Amino acid sequence: DIQMTQSPSTLSASVGDRVTITCRASQSISVWLAWYQQKPGKAPKLLIYQASRLENGVPSRFSGSGSGTEFTLTISSLQPDDFATYYCQQYNTFPSTFGPGTKVDVK
Amino acid sequence: QVQLVQSATEVKKPGASVTVSCKASGYNFTSYGVSWVRQAPGQGLEWMGWISAYNGNIKYAQNLQGRVTMTTDTSTSTAYMELRSLRSDDTAVYYCARNQGMDVWGQGTTVTVSS
Numbered sequence: 001d002i003q004m005t006q007s008p009s010t011l012s013a014s015v016g017d018r019v020t021i022t023c024r025a026s027q028s029i030s031v032w033l034a035w036y037q038q039k040p041g042k043a044p045k046l047l048i049y050q051a052s053r054l055e056n057g058v059p060s061r062f063s064g065s066g067s068g069t070e071f072t073l074t075i076s077s078l079q080p081d082d083f084a085t086y087y088c089q090q091y092n093t094f095p096s097t098f099g100p101g102t103k104v105d106v107k
Numbered sequence: 108q109v110q111l112v113q114s115a116t117e118v119k120k121p122g123a124s125v126t127v128s129c130k131a132s133g134y135n136f137t138s139y140g141v142s143w144v145r146q147a148p149g150q151g152l153e154w155m156g157w158i159s160a161y162n163g164n165i166k167y168a169q170n171l172q173g174r175v176t177m178t179t180d181t182s183t184s185t186a187y188m189e190l191r192s193l194r195s196d197d198t199a200v201y202y203c204a205r206n207q208g209m210d211v212w213g214q215g216t217t218v219t220v221s222s
Contacts, residue, residue: 032208036152038152044152095154096142101152
C-alpha cells in the first residue's frame, strides 16, 4: 500500500498568514492527489484534485502543486473560515490512502 | 443539486451487522463510482472501498475483506455498505462519496457498537 505522510501535524497561524502544508507519498502517484478540508462534525470538503486543479466554488487563495511523491497545499492569505483540518489522499492506486491530517489552529 | 443522502444513526451490539445506505440525486448515478470512508472518534479518515455504479467493479480495503460488502441499486440510485461481525473499534462515522477523488460527500452516518 502507498503510505501518505503530512507535515506539520499541527500548524498555528494568524489571519492573513501564508500557510503551506506538505504531503508525501511512499511511491510515485503521478498527479492523482486530492486535498480536503474538514471542520468538526462535518463531512470533508474537496478543495483540490489532480494535485493542482481547484474544485468549483473553492476560493482562489487555495492552491495545490506537486507531482510524483511530493505535494503542497498553500493558502495564500489565511481567513477565519480556514481554521480546520486538512487531509491529502492518493487515488492513483488501490487501496486509496489518506494522510494523517494537518490541523490549522489559531496562533 | 448533486447530493448524497445517507441513512440514519445506528446502534449495534458486538457481532451484529449494519447496512448504511447512500441515495444519490442530481446526476447520472451510473456515470460515477462510490467510495466509502470512515472516521473513528477523534481520528483521521480511513478508506474502506470503492464500487463502480457502472459495472459493479469493487475494491475493498484489505483490513475489511471478508466483513464488508458494497453494492449498488441503479434503479433507485442508491449505494449500500454492509459491515458484519461488528466490533467496538468499528464505532465511527461512515461516509459515502462520489468518485475516487471525492467531490461530493454524504452527511455521514454514525454507527456505534456497544454492548
